[in-house]
Amino acid sequence: MLEKVKEIARTVLAEKQADGVLGLMKGQWDIIQPHIFESPVEVDALVIEPKWLLAKMAMTVLRSSREGYRLAVVVRGCDERALTELVKRNQIEKERLVTIGIACTAEQAQACICDRPYPQKLDCGDAVAGVDPFSIESVKELLAGDGPARMEKWANILKRCIKCYGCRNSCPICVCVPCKLEDQVWVETGVIPAEVLSYHLIRAFHLSDTCVACGACQEACPVNIPLMALQLSMREMLRETYGYDAGLDPERNSPILYDLCKEPAAGQALPDWVNSLRKDDES
């Protein structure tokens, strides 16, 4: 699989489909780091393990490079979804982006509790079946129990937070400047642990309809807070109610940005006088 990725990367560079390929490089002393390969000879040092999300980096590179610079990115499923979201939110110009999609292994999918461990544009490797996150014991346990039990569980977990902002920084889609989490109005600054409710719920909610379930937040957390469990329940709600999955359809924006007439919630009956005003306008 690795050879195939290298081959594609070389072709992309040789045929000038892109000016650079962003991927992982095994460099001096076997240190692995992200790198932009700009000539086909360099590509020999390309590797595809470990999992390393490159979407946010791709955004930074494209922002700071000259106009018209085109970048190819070696992406996994989550990376591709993240890039799609970034394009949808006008953070990346679609025309300047090429993806080289690789499939994850079954072990990786298990480790990430990922339900789509492959990109839609799959160039290398074979897609393995995803894992249903809600069938995983640890997730089930976090979301189990009645209100007070869960409240206590989560309060205890989130109390561990040292407010390193790792979850925010590592998230490929968490890109706003300025950030509300640094604003005294929303989250008291200068206190540790973070104000549990404001900090975590505001962060989680801001990603409710953009989270692509990559697990980066959780992996970045130095105190092992299972942050993804919070996102999963909201993702599930969007899927059930609107049939929406973040990062899959580049043409479809988040349903919560539209009114109920354009993006109705499944199973929710709208009274027929809804939007009567607009109907009058049209006739």
Next chain:
Amino acid sequence: MKILIFACKWCGLIGADGAGKKRIQLPPEFRVIAVECAALVEPDAVIRAFASGMTGVAVLGCHLGGCRFNDANHAAIKRLELLKTLLDATGIGGKRLLISFGTAHEGYQYAEVVKTFFEELKTMPSTVAWTASL
């Protein structure tokens, strides 16, 4: 018990006003914040309200279809319903957030909504686990 009510200026607030003028007896533990439109109540503001120790938060707006700002209250209801999922997942309970559209534009209805919400909150467990950690 503390309840915070975000009432839109065009329906909810008029209802609150009406209830006051009619001198309907209401539980005293609620405060009303007037907003231009229910859609201006960011979910973050609701989270913030819970973080500052509110037992319940209500967002009152106009009828779906009767919003001053076209379909803004649709967006509000969608966002807040999504927020309920998060509140449920963390055990705070989506029921602590009341979203009511169109039922609060008249004094008696407003009183009814507030009273029912109040009764419901009384039966809910306290948020001590959260506030203790603050």
